[in-house]
Amino acid sequence: MGVGHIHGQDIDAHAGLDSWLHRWEPRLKIAAGTIFVVGVVLLKSLPLAAAAFGLAALAVFSAGLPARFLAGRFLWVLPFLSLMFITLALGNGLPLSAAGLSFAALVCLKALTAVTVMVALLGTQPLQALFSALAHLRLPPLPLTALFLTYRYLFLFRDELHAAQRSLAARAFRPGLDRRSFRAFGELTGTVLLGALDRSERVHRAMSARGFEGRLPAGPARAVRGADLAKGLVSVAAVVLLVVLDRGLPI
Amino acid sequence: MHIADGVLSVPVVGAAAVAAGGLLWYSARGLKAEDVPRISLLAGAFFVSSLIRVPVGVTSVHPVLLGLTGVFLGRRAPLAVFLGLLLQALLFQHGGLTTLGANLLIMGVPALLAGLAFPVLRRVPPALRGALGGGLAVVLAVAVMVFFLVLSAEYYLNGPFSLVYVLSAAYLPVLAVEAALTGFAVRLLQRVRPELVGSGRRS
Numbered sequence: 387m388g389v390g391h392i393h394g395q396d397i398d399a400h401a402g403l404d405s406w407l408h409r410w411e412p413r414l415k416i417a418a419g420t421i422f423v424v425g426v427v428l429l430k431s432l433p434l435a436a437a438a439f440g441l442a443a444l445a446v447f448s449a450g451l452p453a454r455f456l457a458g459r460f461l462w463v464l465p466f467l468s469l470m471f472i473t474l475a476l477g478n479g480l481p482l483s484a485a486g487l488s489f490a491a492l493v494c495l496k497a498l499t500a501v502t503v504m505v506a507l508l509g510t511q512p513l514q515a516l517f518s519a520l521a522h523l524r525l526p527p528l529p530l531t532a533l534f535l536t537y538r539y540l541f542l543f544r545d546e547l548h549a550a551q552r553s554l555a556a557r558a559f560r561p562g563l564d565r566r567s568f569r570a571f572g573e574l575t576g577t578v579l580l581g582a583l584d585r586s587e588r589v590h591r592a593m594s595a596r597g598f599e600g601r602l603p604a605g606p607a608r609a610v611r612g613a614d615l616a617k618g619l620v621s622v623a624a625v626v627l628l629v630v631l632d633r634g635l636p637i
Numbered sequence: 638m639h640i641a642d643g644v645l646s647v648p649v650v651g652a653a654a655v656a657a658g659g660l661l662w663y664s665a666r667g668l669k670a671e672d673v674p675r676i677s678l679l680a681g682a683f684f685v686s687s688l689i690r691v692p693v694g695v696t697s698v699h700p701v702l703l704g705l706t707g708v709f710l711g712r713r714a715p716l717a718v719f720l721g722l723l724l725q726a727l728l729f730q731h732g733g734l735t736t737l738g739a740n741l742l743i744m745g746v747p748a749l750l751a752g753l754a755f756p757v758l759r760r761v762p763p764a765l766r767g768a769l770g771g772g773l774a775v776v777l778a779v780a781v782m783v784f785f786l787v788l789s790a791e792y793y794l795n796g797p798f799s800l801v802y803v804l805s806a807a808y809l810p811v812l813a814v815e816a817a818l819t820g821f822a823v824r825l826l827q828r829v830r831p832e833l834v835g836s837g838r839r840s
Binding site: 388396397420423424426427428459462463466467469470473474476483485486489490492493494495496497499500501504505508513516526528529531532533534535536537538539540542543544546547563568569571572573575576577578579580581582583585586587589590593594598599600 | 639640641642643644647650665668669670671673674675676677678679680681682683684685686688689690691692693700702705709716719720721723724726727728729730731733734735790792793795796798799800803804807814817818819820821822823824825826829830
């Protein structure tokens, strides 16, 4: 047993580059990216889903994000997708089911396209800029503040957990799959949670003392320029076109 | 426990999003500024606790701690689950955008129910109560997930080694880990903060 990491490269590791995606105003980028993903989910044809994937990948590469970076972000969905591929292809035994295979391929393409769009969306500005864009989207302020605070405290609790693990190791604790290990990690979990609960009281007092009333101050929103709108229109038009072609509607 | 974009059919995605909106509304209703630090810090702590890795054969599983989320946060548990899902999407692109609603139901409903079940079970010894709450929350979460998959495409239920069967079997180690960790955690809480895991004050 052990404690993992909030691993992988940070999503904003390449936020410092300069490209059309990096220059795109984050609020419009969020809206356009979300619409694109919804459109992709609607697709039923394999070639059109492949085209959507191609477009998304093209966007990521044109922004200068490395292919390795994108592939690293795929790691999270791959276990599920490979399990699905194997069970859909072999679930009925041999021979392989062609319909199952093409369905699995469609689902995989859509899932990978969605991740690619999210990388294009999230990887092209610092996370901080993304949070402040969200604050300017007129979302309910309290849950948004909660999201930001949660993010802030992740790293503190992670360090706490790692420190606890080091002190366990320093006391010659060898984790295994036995009762003692489960007890140690169960009680460690309880302690971290209690610590968080107690700390939240202090954090609340400190925040109230500084005038917190539920809304964190965010800087002024970036102005929306014509180029931002044009990029939004083009990406939405692209996905609408794909969906229209998919449904076989006359254009 | 995450369903990626494209896996569920469009009607299921839509219906789940609407239902999840309702759950979120119930969970966030009457939210005040003073509740925000508690929910956020606990959501962060739960997020980080799922970094604990337990090796099982060639792979490893991590606890989800749905039962404990319900115990600590009560009615606010689905909101905390939602924060965790959003952060996973933001930081790792894990979980999907269109399936946020489905994923919230998969994990938020069991957490909420586990929180409600705890005071009812207060006569059960704490370790067993924790193991039951933690274990049943996972069973329920897998059941909701299977429900969505089966509704979405018949392929997922095709044949003796269908995705649904294999997936359910894959969650057995998670069930065991979750039950064991929650059991020990609740036993500790019973000793140091009994009002949290049974009767008494609950915010």
